[in-house]
Amino acid sequence: xxxxxxxxxxxxxxxxxxxxxxxxxxxxxxxxxxxxxxxxxxxxxxxxxxxxxxxxxxxxxxxxxxxxxxxxxxxxxxxx
Numbered sequence: 001x002x003x004x005x006x007x008x009x010x011x012x013x014x015x016x017x018x019x020x021x022x023x024x025x026x027x028x029x030x031x032x033x034x035x036x037x038x039x040x041x042x043x044x045x046x047x048x049x050x051x052x053x054x055x056x057x058x059x060x061x062x063x064x065x066x067x068x069x070x071x072x073x074x075x076x077x078x079x080x
Contacts, residue, residue, distance in 0.1 A: 028054055030050050030053045030054045031053070032046055032049045032050055032053065033049070034046065034049070035049065036048050036049040036052060038069075038072050039065055039066065039069065039072075040065055041065045044063065044065055044066055047059065047061075047066070048066075048072050048075075051072070051075050052072070052073060052075065056075050057075065057076070058075065058076050058077070058078055059072070059075055059076070059077045059078070060078055060079065060080060061077060061078075061079065062079055062080070067079055
C-alpha cells in the first residue's frame with residue numbers, strides 16, 4: 001500500500017507538495033564531521049552536531065537520552 005494514502009484523509013496531495021517544496025527552499029544544508037561527542041548514545045551525537053552547526057535554538061525530541069541533557073551548549077532540548 002502506498003504510504004502517502006495514509007495522509008490523504010488529513011492533507012491533500014497539493015498541500016503536501018507545497019509544504020515539501022517550501023521546506024526544501026528554506027532548509028539549510030549542514031555538513032557534519034562526527035566531531036561532537038556529547039550524548040551517552042553516540043547515534044545522537046550527529047543530531048547534536050547538526051544543531052550546533054545549524055545554529056539551532058532548540059532540539060525538539062521525544063528521545064529520553066537527549067531530553068535528560070536539557071540542553072547542549074546553548075541549545076535547549078525540549079519535547080513537544
